[in-house]
Amino acid sequence: MLTTAASVRFTVWTNAMLTGACDPDTAAHRILGDDVGHHVSGLAAHPTPATLPVALNLLRAAGAKQAFLALPIPGDPIGLAGPPSFNESALEAGEAVVLAGAEIGLVPAYVGPAVQWSVLPAASPSPADFGEADRGLRAALIQAADSLAELDVAKWKPEIADALIDIRKIGSGKGDDLAPGYEPRAVKTAATARRCLAIADAALDDDGAAITGADADARRRTLLELAAAARRALVAACGPPVSF
Secondary structure (H helix, E strand, O other): HHHOOOOOOHHHHHHHOOOOOOOOHHHHHHHHHOEEEEEEEOOOOOOOOOOHHHHHHHHOOOOOOOOEEEEEOOEEEEOOOOOHHHHHHHHHHHHEEEEEEEOOEEEEEEEEOEEEEEEOOOOOOOOOHHHHHHHHHHHHHHHHHHHHHHHHHHHOOOOHHHHHHHHHHHOOOOOHHOOOOOHHHHHHHHHHHHHHHHHHHOOOOOOOOOOOOOHHHHHHHHHHHHHHHHHHHHHHHHOOOOOO
């Protein structure tokens, strides 16, 4: 589930390290999270898989200046700028990190409670427009709430309806923080995006109690549009910190 994706943590904490907001050891610890281990393979200066602290130092030495999040799906390659080999790997994983300056990308593979990162050449993407992505997510939230209410979603899957009704609480938890250097607006948008992705992920597990095929199709379209807006907002919010 993208709400806890390693690529989100890797992006924001690498940016914190690159801006001097934290040291590599702190960044590595926060990227690790609750996982038992992360290793990075394919670094030119390290022929064997490197631990996170070693990898972060090597990435900085290789010229990394900024980290960008990618959350691509077929038809919506958000955060990708090529080459094709990297795009294909990132699409298969559904997430990746691109390091501008070093011109490399990292793609995660989840192996139980551990993550194996593969390093590939990658072009730097154009910075996402945070304001546009934030407005798009807000609009998608309104549309989703209205559409699902019209479709009587509460009779289909009450816990999802409750999550939508409780949307005003999004962004209030301590676990919604990104990393030092990110503005409160970015932190709140990232939290909203993660929770919307969680709602869409849970609701797309089945068609609920849709009475007709048309209702089921409408519900699915609404949720997919919400997830797309949330991915774009999360990519924008996790980009290199800027002042809004």
